[in-house]
Amino acid sequence: MDYQTVIIGGGPVGFMLASELALAGVKTCVIERLEQPVPHSRALTLHPRTLELLEMRGLLNRFAPQGKKISSGHFSMLDTRLDFSGLDTSTNYTLLLPQAMTGQLLEEYARGLGVDIFRGAEALAVTQNGEMAKTIVREHDGTVRTLRSLFVAGADGAGSIVRKQAGIEFIGTDSTVTAALGDVKLLSPPASGVLSLCTKQGGAMIVPLSPKLYRVVVVSPYRAQTPKDVPVTEEELKADLMRICGTDFGLTDSVWTSRFGNAARQAKQYRNGRVFLAGDAAHIHFPAGGQGLNVGLQDAMNLGWKLAADINGSAPPWLLDSYHAERHPVAEDLLSNTEVQTRLLDFTPAGLHLRSMMSNILAFPEVNQYIAGQISALDVYYKADQKMPAHVLNGTRLSNVELVLPDGKSEQLYNFLRSGKYVLLSLRQEAGHESRSDVFQTVFASFAEPREQWCGVHTALIRPDGHVAWAVDASDPDLSAVIQAGISRWCSAGC
Ligand SMILES: Cc1cc2nc3c(=O)[nH]c(=O)nc-3n(C[C@H](O)[C@H](O)[C@H](O)COP(=O)(O)OP(=O)(O)OC[C@H]3O[C@@H](n4cnc5c(N)ncnc54)[C@H](O)[C@@H]3O)c2cc1C
Structure with missing residues (x-):
């Protein structure tokens, strides 16, 4: 095997995915056909959820100084702006940062983690069998070689050759405006x-x-x-x-x-066997509200730790398929909100009346927060794990809360996610359930500020992307058994 994962496409999404894999020790390369990065930028905005992901990996301090913080966003250029300042996050703003800079920073990060980056190299074909995937690559000097890997990820944009080679349909509509x-x-x-x-x-x-x-x-x-x-x-x-x-x-x-x-299309499947899709390779739409790159980076984050867990032998068999199950609905919503925004770009007298009415409605704080939650992607939650006892927190995201550790010191939760491992958060500061693992880190702490839904929680497993895998209340009669079952279910290959 030449690599454990080959990523086709050195755009921001490809580099984000490569970094997540390399962070977990996966031998990864990126194949990018352009010799040099594109100097101009399609996207200009990083939204709050993307900034949270960067913060989780300790990267926000590399990005924030290069951009400009703006506490609002827009929905279809309506006069009333979306207010991000009241969102439940420490990154309650968008960062105005040209895509070229985002790409450059992510490429540097990936390189620093040991990812092999082949620029001027074009993927010509991708095939797979039971044992491996093969990528035929034409290198910058014209030589053609075959790279063997366990997995291939297509982060190769809207025209994705990986998607075509994997026979994945790109369902949707052509551009009309x-x-x-x-x-x-x-x-x-x-x-x-x-x-x-x-x-x-x-x-x-x-x-x-x-x-x-x-x-x-x-x-x-x-x-x-x-x-x-x-x-x-x-x-x-x-x-x-x-x-x-x-x-x-x-x-x-x-x-x-x-x-x-405004062509709007989505890959029918984000996975076919050893081949995965992320970013524009998986979804395209009218760039309204500045979301495409953000959702792509969030795809990469969702896929990275799952693929790494599978390669490193700690993933339960169902984990890899949860990538499609979790991310496909997110882009369905994305396509639907960008279509609504496109329809609202109606400059007829009736269209302008509708815009004015929508703008007035957006001035209601609840409505504003609802749409801001969508555009910022902070409202994304995943289906609760049906094999675990129900809990209102299962599948939700946890913002960067301040924790108080047993020695009285404060620490931000996201600092514990820097290594890309799960965090087993034990909120009762009882050392009884401590377990040692390469896959998760146990943190005994309490919240500095109480959070309503967390009041009764004894222990929660926080995924490497900051979502709650499961939580269990202190009042649960089977507390210890639930915790042990939850760890086995998410963190070992056998479940
Ligand atoms: C006008 C406009 C404005 C936008 N504004 C925003 C915004 O403000 N916010 C936002 O979030 N999004 C915005 N977007 C969307 C955003 O630009 C895309 O979603 C983003 O570029 C997707 O990143 P990616 O890495 O998936 O794909 P890309 O950036 O397209 O990167 C794919 C890479 O793959 C390489 N590649 C392709 N085929 C091969 C091959 N066969 N072999 C090797 N390499 C290959 C390409 O050279 C390219 O570098 C905007 C889009 C447009 C058009």
Whole structure:
């Protein structure tokens, strides 16, 4: 075997997955066809749940200084913004960080963990049999070689060759409308630097990328049918801005322009035998609300520790299939919320009335928090494990709570997740159930601030991605047996 896992695609999702595997000691490589990273950025935003994942691995301090914290987001460019500041998380903001930088930081991290990264190498074919997967790769010098591995992961974007080779259907709809963007200089930018405006002439958004560069996005009803491959010109952007905003802000010197559409598709299966899909290889949609990259990184986090556990011999047989079971519904919701956002980009008189009404409704705090929960991905929870006694916390995510340790010292929960292992959190500070394991770390602690649903909890197993595998209350008559059964069920190959 050349590698335990071969990852096709060195975009952010591929590097995130590679890092998670390498963290668990899995021999991993990334095959990326581009010799150099792409300098421009499609995505600009990292949402709260992604920031939590970075915090869990001790990476947030590498990312945060490179970006700008913004405590709100948008839903279909409605006037009322989503307020992230009240969300139950220590990362209650989005980080404005161009995708190129996200990719660079993740590539550096993966390299530092020992991942072999082959740039200028293209995957041509992927096959599998009972024993292994084989990836045929054309290297930068033209030589073709075959890499043998236990698993292959396709993080190779929307056109994924891995998905096609694995015979996985990409179900959905083609693009019916397109929009345009440009990274440009503005000689007379909006006074506050940012803009979001929708009129009967269309929608325009402006975001500063650096003191000299702005991202301009235009959704023009006059050009909605323009095919994606028709280049976007400065003249087009200027004319659209003039129509929508009454000024073109002195737009000039574009460094990158692009047209994008609302094709929405999802892989029917995220797994076929030894082959897995993550990120855009598994789902595409209109980039409304800035979610695609985030959901892709969250896919990678969900898959990484499961694949590593399987390779390292500590995964129960059902664990790998839970990747599809948990992540497919998340992208179904993603496709549905981006479709709603696309429909709301309606600049007819009736459409503008609807937008105005939706914007008013979004001003109700409960509604705002509900949608903010969706876009931030903090509302994602997984189905409770039916083989464990029911508990309201099973499958939910736990934010980065402050713990008080037996010696009185404080520690953030996420610090215990840095190694990518499970945390067996024993909240009654009784040393009776301590177990030693390479797979989980036992932490005796109490919460510094009480949390309602956690009041009666004796012990909980926190997964490497911060979700609760199971929790058991101190009042449970079979406490010890439940804890032992829960550890065996999640942390050993035999269950
Ligand atoms: C206009 C626009 C704005 C967006 N804004 C946001 C936003 O604000 N927030 C957000 O979360 N998302 C946003 N997105 C979506 C986001 O850009 C994507 O979801 C993200 O790039 C997906 O990452 P990925 O790693 O899965 O795929 P990609 O970034 O597409 O990376 C795939 C990699 O695989 C490589 N590759 C492909 N085939 C092969 C092969 N055969 N062999 C070797 N290598 C191969 C490619 O070269 C590429 O580097 C936006 C998208 C668009 C179009």
